[in-house]
Amino acid sequence: MSTGTSSASSSASTPVSTSSVDNILFATYVLVSLASVVGAFCIYRLIASAARYIRRLTCLNNDTQMYFRMPNIWFGRVKKHLIYAPLFRSRHMQELQLLGRWGIGVLPTRFQTIFLTLVIGMNVALCTTGIEWSQAGTPNMLDHLRNRAGTLAVANLIPLVIMGGRNNPLIQCLKISFDTFNLVHRWFGRIIVIEAVVHTVSFTVKAVKLAGWKGIQADLQSSKLIISGFIGTVGFIFIILHSSAILRHAFYETFLHMHILVVILVFGALYIHLEGLQQLIYVQITIAAWATERGVRLALMIYRNAGRGGSLATIEPLAGDAIRVTIKMARPWNYQPGQYMFLTLPSIGLWTSHPFSVAWSDTEERLDYEKGLAMNRQDILALQQTTVSAVIRRRDGFTNALYKKAEKAQGRLTMTALVEGPYGGLHSLRSYGSVLIFAGGVGITHQVGYIRDLVVGFSNGTVATRRVTLVWIIQSPEHLEWIRPWMTSILALDKRRDILKIQLFVTRPRATKEIHSPSATVQMFPGRPNIDTLVGMECEAQVGAMGVSVCGTGALADDVRMAVRKRQGVSNIDFVEESYSW
Numbered sequence: 001m002s003t004g005t006s007s008a009s010s011s012a013s014t015p016v017s018t019s020s021v022d023n024i025l026f027a028t029y030v031l032v033s034l035a036s037v038v039g040a041f042c043i044y045r046l047i048a049s050a051a052r053y054i055r056r057l058t059c060l061n062n063d064t065q066m067y068f069r070m071p072n073i074w075f076g077r078v079k080k081h082l083i084y085a086p087l088f089r090s091r092h093m094q095e096l097q098l099l100g101r102w103g104i105g106v107l108p109t110r111f112q113t114i115f116l117t118l119v120i121g122m123n124v125a126l127c128t129t130g131i132e133w134s135q136a137g138t139p140n141m142l143d144h145l146r147n148r149a150g151t152l153a154v155a156n157l158i159p160l161v162i163m164g165g166r167n168n169p170l171i172q173c174l175k176i177s178f179d180t181f182n183l184v185h186r187w188f189g190r191i192i193v194i195e196a197v198v199h200t201v202s203f204t205v206k207a208v209k210l211a212g213w214k215g216i217q218a219d220l221q222s223s224k225l226i227i228s229g230f231i232g233t234v235g236f237i238f239i240i241l242h243s244s245a246i247l248r249h250a251f252y253e254t255f256l257h258m259h260i261l262v263v264i265l266v267f268g269a270l271y272i273h274l275e276g277l278q279q280l281i282y283v284q285i286t287i288a289a290w291a292t293e294r295g296v297r298l299a300l301m302i303y304r305n306a307g308r309g310g311s312l313a314t315i316e317p318l319a320g321d322a323i324r325v326t327i328k329m330a331r332p333w334n335y336q337p338g339q340y341m342f343l344t345l346p347s348i349g350l351w352t353s354h355p356f357s358v359a360w361s362d363t364e365e366r367l368d369y370e371k372g373l374a375m376n377r378q379d380i381l382a383l384q385q386t387t388v389s390a391v392i393r394r395r396d397g398f399t400n401a402l403y404k405k406a407e408k409a410q411g412r413l414t415m416t417a418l419v420e421g422p423y424g425g426l427h428s429l430r431s432y433g434s435v436l437i438f439a440g441g442v443g444i445t446h447q448v449g450y451i452r453d454l455v456v457g458f459s460n461g462t463v464a465t466r467r468v469t470l471v472w473i474i475q476s477p478e479h480l481e482w483i484r485p486w487m488t489s490i491l492a493l494d495k496r497r498d499i500l501k502i503q504l505f506v507t508r509p510r511a512t513k514e515i516h517s518p519s520a521t522v523q524m525f526p527g528r529p530n531i532d533t534l535v536g537m538e539c540e541a542q543v544g545a546m547g548v549s550v551c552g553t554g555a556l557a558d559d560v561r562m563a564v565r566k567r568q569g570v571s572n573i574d575f576v577e578e579s580y581s582w
Helices: 002-013 017-059 073-083 110-128 139-164 169-174 178-222 224-242 245-250 252-273 280-305 377-383 398-409 441-460 477-482 484-491 531-540 554-566
Strands: 311-318 322-328 339-344 354-357 360-365 384-393 413-424 434-440 467-474 500-506 522-526 546-551 573-577
Touching: 017 110, 017 139, 017 169, 073 110, 110 139, 110 178, 139 178, 139 280, 169 178, 178 224, 224 252, 245 252, 252 280, 280 413, 311 398, 322 398, 322 477, 339 384, 354 384, 354 441, 360 441, 384 398, 384 441, 398 413, 434 441, 434 531, 434 554, 441 467, 441 477, 441 484, 441 500, 441 546, 467 477, 467 531, 477 484, 531 546, 531 554, 546 554, 554 573
Parallel strands: 434 467, 434 546, 467 500, 500 522, 546 573
Antiparallel strands: 311 322, 311 413, 322 384, 339 354, 339 413, 360 384
């Protein structure tokens, strides 16, 4: 048994020099290839941002903007068949259902699928190239396969961790949403698990041949190398199993805590497993990236909420199973349309945080400032207090508990809040002559900020926009109360009637008399809108380039996407989708 044990252990730790060099080289190929893709995207985003900036400046005093209405035929085809295209026909954000009850995720776009296929293909090619397949099952071949798969697995941990972080610097650099990075994060996780299993199976097959199962059993009891490797592989498998969409959606908070704990366990096991080997550097970089991202989150939360009495949230129950949350921030917040925050209410959800769109932000004067007249910029900032607001629809878990507490209070409820952010705000609509905005239900919270920004910009002459149309689909007229104070402010803005048109579609009116249009610029209709017809009508009256934004259900987003794709090459029209999945 002792001979078997030493043979099994040595089979895991004895490197083959040429193979070891190849493994590190191949792992470098993975990282360099990904870095090259990031670099190419950065160049594309810089060019696109410069073009939009020039377009906005050019159109500030141009009410027709005919030049920018004309489409680029070639790029229109790329957008229609690649960038905006779902994997198959029209379904992308509408979640796939198992037995009509459990969500199992969404289909990627065609462009996302191509990228993921290339990543998977690259890993398969690098994992299999140079392996002596003609000598399948021999110790030398198993050694090479084991080392190759293990090296690629730990190298892939670096992009895995970077893409899974809220403070991923690539989000702002590439203007790619966290939602997309989260999709890629999950696929990298699957690749790593497969490579880890190949690594473990290759070792096991060779070890069984040399020492039998008793030798492996003895190693699991005595060898730090084997024990840590076994823990790492089991941890990877557990992570992939408990990260399925069904379990994530049903038990999100449990999933999140288990995910973090098992990740820490796996990192520790890998560190021990690779101690003294070249591949340890990948684990060290991964741990450093993960710890840095967590540290940045903690630092931002402390900065945003510490001092000046902290951040306080006022909770107000609304009709239609919704809650309006208004937070007086401890420190100023430079709000941009499209931003979201992670909100922690310790009295409701302890330390758990949840993402919500920032629907509105205001700045008011602090009443507790005691230094008198402001003498410099620092004093002026100290006098100001930022408030951010969100509308939260009642679901399960945290939102259900919050709604019940607010309802029980029978009025406004104030509690301590911790806000992390801001995140998002990736897209600006200021360079478009025409903007068509779709919102479904509580998705209006993402769009209100854009509407105010464009109307104020039109009044001040700082945007290219000349037409803004909001299409808001709600189930009942009582849902109008969710944003009534903010919409009242927007409707009172200077020159609002010259630019903004609002169309409200009520899908479940209780009576016909509930459907009435207050004015020619604010109209209400029963039933669901014909998305394709609405997009077509706006294209006919289009001024300059058109931006179409949607935030709502997956079915609504897919319908808007299809309508925009149909008009590529006919009109200069861009599609902006806001979604957040977990």
